[in-house]
Amino acid sequence: MTDMQNAILFHQYDISPFSEKVRVAFGIKGLTWHAVDQPVIMPKPELTALTGGYRKIPVMQIGADVYCDTQIILRELEKRYPTPSLFVGGDRGLGWGMGLWTDRVLFQAAVAVIFGTTDGFADEAFMKDREKLMGRPFNADEMKAGAPMLMEQLRAQLDWLNEQLGDKRAFLMGDKAGIADVNAYYNLAFIRWIAPVGSAVIDTFSNVTAWEKNIQDIGHGDRKELGREEALDIAKATTSTEAQVADPGEPNGLKPGDQVHVMADDYGRDPIAGELVSSSPQHVAIKRNDPRVGDVVVHFPRAGFFVMKTA
Template sequence: MAANAQSIILHQYDISPFSEKVRVVLGIKGLDWFACDEPVIMPKPELTALTGGYRKIPVMQIGADIYCDSQIIIRELERRFPSPSIHAGSDNGTGWGIAMWTDRVLFQAAVAIIFGGGTPLADEAFIKDREKLTGRPFDIEGMKAAAPMMAEQFRAQLGWLEEQLSDGRAFLPGDNPGLADASAFYNLAFVRWTSPNGVKLIESFPGVAAWEKRVAGIGHGNRQEVSREDALDIAKATASTEKANADPGEPNGLKPGDTVTVMADDYGRDPVSGELVSSSAQHIALKRNDPRVGDVVVHFPRAGFLVMKS
């Protein structure tokens, strides 16, 4: 089966932790999708042709609609494929708040343990790439010094998961897996891939370790492969399905047709500019053009991103 304009194409690589979060959601929903493997470090010419400069992984493509950041990717998957929902149990909106915790506080603790744990994971090219991504030194020696303290932080947060699971529930929201499970799980998967010391911390919590196996057992849906060139060809041959829509609640009066620039508020702050197509409290969509892919619409979440009118 070949990918087409309706296919879910996930621009990713296998050891990307944030891609793992999306892959778990694809598994929860039992979806067919295509993996388009991107380089771990720059340059990423095919990816940036689609995004206008955004370089972080993962990015989802459906036709000529390009979704940057796991938050907006998962929101769009939920919109298009609402059953089974990622909002399991009584969760409706709080799962997004849990995701913000796991993407920032828990993730940073995991990173310090992984790269400060003595396992040689980062070569010179990787370090230079991540310094450009973050705008600050990728300080391996500093991470080594911080690793014991960050292990305490990681352990404390694992304890929260253990407490949530202490009533015997199968998943964090209850009987069925949801956004909270995918969000917490990918950090543990990242640690398991890379850090023997971190694995010992995980396995010191029996409830967490058992839950982790249940989430891993969900799988990743039905994965197939597509090349980067084929993904670009699909974008070029397709028109975006996003419709112009003005949000009367926009705090700064943004409206369709405005030229705006969007960038992340933490790291990887590569600005992407374009013509505003639609916006809401949770998303913003920009139309832009690239010679390789023609007109595309690039979508971003609002939480965690800055929007500036040009």
């Protein structure tokens, strides 16, 4: 167990595009990690024992620290494994901001093109699950009707990437891969996995197809496999390394010891309850207890999440 207390346990599934974002970051940093495969739809009892109800994929666990959302996962990887850095030149701030474009606007275009042009990908159980997640009906006909508009949106955004790569650079920010690449690339991988119509749109951009190949050559680092129950045993046997830190600029006066709820501002908004341990402009950590895993500290980003004092 001691050798596993600092191991990267990555709760994921292979066809998860957001997981692909982090897998490429593992590759850039040359990390060894353990894939803990989770179901594609609810229930996910082992995952929610760790997170307190957050159900999205991926989640990274290191001992009794649990990182929800790719933004905080990348931040933690950069903190623990600073070299090679994901920040390859002048993008330390804007690299993060770009994530909200790629994870929302570009991702929504990719999803719409995939579901609007590809039949037979989603079965009944998957559609019902995603309806619950999104809080709106999964309407295949509507998606088909909207596909031409979203194809146009997708093409426009791919064209930005193509222009950025116009001087034949290997990666978006130059000759090294970094946060811009991981943020953008997984959307294209998602389309390639499922949607021939979307793939054909990507194929019209020759700089982009060369860049996809460069990213694929990086690989995913050193992947090992671990069972879900074993991951829970590791959480139970370890203690969080997160220190209590006050956040003097906290806009709503929240402080360590406060009971709070954290929730995503987009979809999968299940509120997660816990006691605030530390916070900053980019991070909030809350402590919670579950009989299966004991005390764990769950970490979220601030951009894209709300933190509210529990009434």
